[in-house]
Amino acid sequence: MALLTSGTKRKKSLPWTCLIPCVMLLFAAFFIGSAFIVTECKEKMLGWQLIESFRMTKPSMCEDECRPEGSETLPRGIVAKTSNLEMHPLWGPPNKKKSKSPMSLLAMAVGIKQKQNVNEIVKKFPETDSVIMLFHYDGIVDEWKDLAWSSTAIHISAVNQTKWWFAKRFLHPDIVAEYAYIFLWDEDLGVENFNAGRYLSIVKEEGLQISQPAIDADVSEIHHQLTAREKGSRVHRRAINIKGPGRRCYEDSTEPPCTGWVEMMAPVFSRASWRCAWYIIQNDFVHAWGVDFQLGYCAQGNRTTNVGVVDSEYLIHYGLPTLGGAENEKSSLAQEKTLKQESLSNEGQTGLPESHPSDARNAVRKQSLVELERFKNRWKKAVREDQCWVDPFQQPVKQKR
Numbered sequence: 586m587a588l589l590t591s592g593t594k595r596k597k598s599l600p601w602t603c604l605i606p607c608v609m610l611l612f613a614a615f616f617i618g619s620a621f622i623v624t625e626c627k628e629k630m631l632g633w634q635l636i637e638s639f640r641m642t643k644p645s646m647c648e649d650e651c652r653p654e655g656s657e658t659l660p661r662g663i664v665a666k667t668s669n670l671e672m673h674p675l676w677g678p679p680n681k682k683k684s685k686s687p688m689s690l691l692a693m694a695v696g697i698k699q700k701q702n703v704n705e706i707v708k709k710f711p712e713t714d715s716v717i718m719l720f721h722y723d724g725i726v727d728e729w730k731d732l733a734w735s736s737t738a739i740h741i742s743a744v745n746q747t748k749w750w751f752a753k754r755f756l757h758p759d760i761v762a763e764y765a766y767i768f769l770w771d772e773d774l775g776v777e778n779f780n781a782g783r784y785l786s787i788v789k790e791e792g793l794q795i796s797q798p799a800i801d802a803d804v805s806e807i808h809h810q811l812t813a814r815e816k817g818s819r820v821h822r823r824a825i826n827i828k829g830p831g832r833r834c835y836e837d838s839t840e841p842p843c844t845g846w847v848e849m850m851a852p853v854f855s856r857a858s859w860r861c862a863w864y865i866i867q868n869d870f871v872h873a874w875g876v877d878f879q880l881g882y883c884a885q886g887n888r889t890t891n892v893g894v895v896d897s898e899y900l901i902h903y904g905l906p907t908l909g910g911a912e913n914e915k916s917s918l919a920q921e922k923t924l925k926q927e928s929l930s931n932e933g934q935t936g937l938p939e940s941h942p943s944d945a946r947n948a949v950r951k952q953s954l955v956e957l958e959r960f961k962n963r964w965k966k967a968v969r970e971d972q973c974w975v976d977p978f979q980q981p982v983k984q985k986r
């Protein structure tokens with residue numbers, strides 16, 4: 586903002602969405618003198634000359650204004666910048682007023698096979714403070730109608746699409762700006778020991794921007810030590826894992842998944858962290874493998890402190906291959922065994938239990954691994970090419986790149 590007021594007239598008329606990138610670009614152009622960057626910004630400006638001529642007649646006090654891109658020809662008071670998922674009756678007064686406390690959003694990708702379990706999960710969220718949004722990946726919507734909360738939930742149906750596909754398309758940060766916390770959960774979670782109200786008060790108190798409930802290690806498969814519930818604890822932010830399985834983590838480890846990391850089956854985002862995380866989700870990758878390792882960049886500061894696992898409200902993770910595969914009928918113990926072997930041979934990856942998987946499951950797994958590699962490479966390329974970006978978590982000693 587300070588930069589802006591000292592800028593030229595042209596800079597001032599830039600749209601809000603271009604503001605930060607363009608200020609940075611101009612800044613970079615100034616020092617690096619890259620012709621390409623300058624062109625990019627100029628092109629953007631051309632379209633604004635029309636607006637510029639409008640503005641000539643305006644009092645000078647208006648020149649510093651920032652308006653959302655596209656809204657410049659509208660009076661400010663009519664511009665509704667964000668939205669929400671509230672439903673409205675066709676006539677009469679609005680639905681019974683939701684409570685004053687901040688709202689949260691529970692968004693889950695679901696299939697009818699998990700109906701009972703999903704019902705249990707939804708019931709853990711207080712009706713007055715939460716909006717429920719279900720993504721039906723099996724195309725079945727009507728069979729949910731008998732559940733008491735179904736008519737007040739939002740149902741979106743798109744066959745065979747993953748949670749990440751839905752989230753990228755339907756949870757744009759401007760659409761969900763009203764929700765203080767976003768639960769982007771899988772359907773195969775046991776919630777006997779979870780209460781959303783208590784969970785929220787803990788993450789608020791602890792200042793967790795990105796969090797997840799711990800996973801009960803006695804009855805669930807654990808992929809990374811960090812997510813395992815620590816009995817008697819309220820919250821933990823790092824795990825020590827000297828012997829494995831999975832990636833080794835020591836007291837002073839500074840990287841995911843030792844600290845600053847949650848797993849993708851039950852993440853909870855603050856409004857601000859979601860606004861950032863939404864950008865990391867790539868449109869063309871369906872399983873989003875690898876995204877979890879970069880989420881710390883959305884922690885609104887130090888990922889070691891702002892990302893954490895809540896132990897006192899915890900989940901069971903059933904680990905059902907619910908989308909794109911057959912049900913896994915192995916006992917959890919057997920699952921655990923294969924998982925352990927697997928994570929030894931496959932360190933550091935978000936592992937799925939492997940039985941004799943169906944072709945579909947095999948294909949999903951293969952796709953996930955391919956995407957993981959491509960995502961990692963895309964990140965590396967982005968880091969290489971963005972000369973303005975500084976890695977806030979860069980280690981002074983062992984430089985990463």
Ligand SMILES: *[C@@H]1O[C@H](CO)[C@@H](O)[C@H](O)[C@H]1NC(C)=O
Nearest residue numbers: 886887888889890891977978
């Ligand atoms: C982040 O927080 C941890 C734990 O409080 C601290 O040890 C570390 O130095 C902090 N890192 C930065 C970059 O501030």
Ligand SMILES: *[C@@H]1O[C@H](CO)[C@@H](O)[C@H](O)[C@H]1NC(C)=O
Nearest residue numbers: 744745908909910911945946
């Ligand atoms: C969805 O995926 C299943 C396999 O998991 C497949 O049998 C089915 O044909 C797919 N449906 C569509 C519409 O692509």
